[in-house]
Amino acid sequence: MHNIAVIGTGYVGLTAAIGLADFGSNVLGLDVNQEKIEMLQDGKMPIYEAGMQQIMDKNVREGRLRFSHEIDSGIQWADIIFVGVGTPQADDGSADLSALHIVAKTIGENLNRYKIVVIKSTVPIGTNEEVYNIIEKYNAKHMEFDIVSNPEFLREGRAMYDFLHPDRVVVGSNNLRPIETLKKVYRPLYLNEVPFVFTDLRTAEMIKYASNCFLATKVAFINEMARLCDAVGANVQTVAHAMGKDGRIGSKFLHPGPGYGGSCFPKDTHALAAIASQYNTELSVVQATIQSNSKHKKYIAQRIVQVFFDAIEEKTIAILGLAFKSDTDDMRDASSIIIIDELLRCGARVQVFDPQAMENARLLWQDKIIYAINEYEAVTNADAVVILTEWNQFRNLDLINIFAKMNDRKFFDFRNIYKRTEVEQVGGEYWGMGT
Numbered sequence: 001m002h003n004i005a006v007i008g009t010g011y012v013g014l015t016a017a018i019g020l021a022d023f024g025s026n027v028l029g030l031d032v033n034q035e036k037i038e039m040l041q042d043g044k045m046p047i048y049e050a051g052m053q054q055i056m057d058k059n060v061r062e063g064r065l066r067f068s069h070e071i072d073s074g075i076q077w078a079d080i081i082f083v084g085v086g087t088p089q090a091d092d093g094s095a096d097l098s099a100l101h102i103v104a105k106t107i108g109e110n111l112n113r114y115k116i117v118v119i120k121s122t123v124p125i126g127t128n129e130e131v132y133n134i135i136e137k138y139n140a141k142h143m144e145f146d147i148v149s150n151p152e153f154l155r156e157g158r159a160m161y162d163f164l165h166p167d168r169v170v171v172g173s174n175n176l177r178p179i180e181t182l183k184k185v186y187r188p189l190y191l192n193e194v195p196f197v198f199t200d201l202r203t204a205e206m207i208k209y210a211s212n213c214f215l216a217t218k219v220a221f222i223n224e225m226a227r228l229c230d231a232v233g234a235n236v237q238t239v240a241h242a243m244g245k246d247g248r249i250g251s252k253f254l255h256p257g258p259g260y261g262g263s264c265f266p267k268d269t270h271a272l273a274a275i276a277s278q279y280n281t282e283l284s285v286v287q288a289t290i291q292s293n294s295k296h297k298k299y300i301a302q303r304i305v306q307v308f309f310d311a312i313e314e315k316t317i318a319i320l321g322l323a324f325k326s327d328t329d330d331m332r333d334a335s336s337i338i339i340i341d342e343l344l345r346c347g348a349r350v351q352v353f354d355p356q357a358m359e360n361a362r363l364l365w366q367d368k369i370i371y372a373i374n375e376y377e378a379v380t381n382a383d384a385v386v387i388l389t390e391w392n393q394f395r396n397l398d399l400i401n402i403f404a405k406m407n408d409r410k411f412f413d414f415r416n417i418y419k420r421t422e423v424e425q426v427g428g429e430y431w432g433m434g435t
C-alpha cells in the first residue's frame with residue numbers, strides 16, 4: 001500500500017485525498033490553511049459536495065485518511081505526493097503559480113528518498129518541467145524523484161462521483177519509471193477499463209486546457225445562439241435539442257444560461273490565451289469565447305434593467321441562485337456577481353437566496369444586499385425575480401405563492417427551467433434565455 005500525501009485540500013485536493021484513500025492507499029491531506037485542516041480533523045467538510053462526507057467518514061474510520069498542516073513531515077512520510085494547490089488568474093490573465101512554486105521548494109527541501117510528485121493543479125504548458133527544476137534546486141540530499149502530470153477533470157457539484165468514475169485519466173510523464181506505480185494507485189479504475197491516456201508532460205498539460213477551453217466555447221456559442229433567438233423570435237431550447245441529437249455535436253454543454261463562471265473556465269481560457277501569446281500563436285476562438293462570455297453576463301444584467309425602462313432605481317430584485325452552478329457553494333467568477341453588482345450600480349435593492357452559497361455571498365456583499373432564509377422570503381415585496389442557478393428546489397416553485405408575495409410579477413428565468421406558458425398562466429410576465 002502506498003503512502004500518499006495530497007498537498008492542498010481544496011475542491012481538487014480534498015476530492016483526490018478522499019478518492020485515493022477509497023482506492024486503498026494511505027492518504028494524508030495537507031494544507032497551509034490551518035482552519036480548514038482543523039475542520040477536516042473534526043470530520044467536517046469545508047466545501048459542499050454531494051456524497052463526499054460519507055466517503056470521507058468511511059475512509060477516516062478505516063484508518064486510511066488523515067489530515068495535517070505539518071507539510072514538511074507529511075512530505076517526508078509520503079512515497080507519492082499529489083499537488084492540488086490553486087493556480088488562480090493573475091492580473092495579466094496568466095496562471096498565478098506562486099503556491100505551486102512554494103510547494104515545489106518545500107518538496108525539494110524534504111526529499112528523503114525516491115518519491116513521485118504528481119501535479120493535479122491545472123498548469124501552463126512547461127510548468128511540470130519548471131516544478132522539476134525547482135525541486136531539484138532545493139534537493140540538497142540529491143534524492144531521485146519523478147514528476148507526473150495528472151490533470152483533474154472533475155465537475156464541482158459532482159466532484160466525488162467524477163473522481164471515482166472519470167471519463168478518462170491522463171498521466172503525463174517524460175519517463176516510464178513512475179507509470180507502473182500510478183497504475184497501482186488508480187488500480188480500481190484501471191481494472192474497470194476506464195480509458196487511461198499515457199503521454200508526455202507537455203501534452204498532458206495541454207489536454208486539460210484544450211478540454212476546458214472547448215467546453216467554455218460550447219457554452220459561449222449556445223449563449224450567443226440564445227441571444228440571436230431572442231432577437232429573431234426563435235426558441236433556443238429546441239435549437240439546442242436538435243443540435244445535440246447530432247452525434248458530432250453532442251447534447252452536453254448546450255444549455256443556455258447566464259454565462260459560464262466558476263473556478264476553472266474563466267481562468268483557464270485566460271491562461272491559455274496568455275500561453276498562446278507567449279508563444280506568438282493566435283487563439284482567436286478562445287479570445288472570442290472570453291469576450292463573448294463577458295458580454296453575455298452584461299447582456300443579462302441589461303435585460304433586467306431595460307425591462308424596467310431604466311427606472312430600476314428603488315426597485316427590488318430577488319435573485320434565486322448565486323453559486324456559479326447548482327450543487328456547489330462556489331461563487332468564484334459566478335455570473336451572479338456581475339449581475340448583482342450592475343443592479344446595485346443602477347440603484348436597485350437586491351434580495352438573494354441560494355441553498356448553499358449564502359456564507360460566500362456575505363463575504364462579497366456584506367450589508368449591500370438582503371439575505372433571505374429561503375426563496376419565498378427572497379421574493380417578498382420584490383418587483384422581479386431572477387433565477388440564476390438551476391438548483392432543483394427552484395425548478396418546482398409554487399408560482400402562485402411566489403407571485404402573491406411580490407409587488408410585480410416579472411419573472412426572469414435565465415436557466416430556462418420554466419415554460420413561458422406556465423408562468424403566464426398564473427399571471428407572471430416571463431423572460432427566458434432565447435425562448
Ligand SMILES: NC(=O)c1ccc[n+]([C@@H]2O[C@H](COP(=O)([O-])OP(=O)(O)OC[C@H]3O[C@@H](n4cnc5c(N)ncnc54)[C@H](O)[C@@H]3O)[C@@H](O)[C@H]2O)c1
Nearest residue numbers: 008009010011012031032033084085086087099121122152
Ligand atoms: N475546482 C475545480 O472544479 C477544478 C477542476 C479541475 C482542476 N482544477 C484545478 O485544480 C487546482 C486546485 O483547484 P481548487 O478549486 O481545488 O482550488 P482551491 O482554492 O479550492 O484549493 C486550493 C487549496 O490549496 C491550499 N494551498 C495553497 N497554497 C498552499 C501551500 N503552499 N501548501 C499547501 N496548501 C496550499 C489552499 O489553502 C487551498 O485549500 C487548480 O489548478 C484548478 O484549476 C480545479
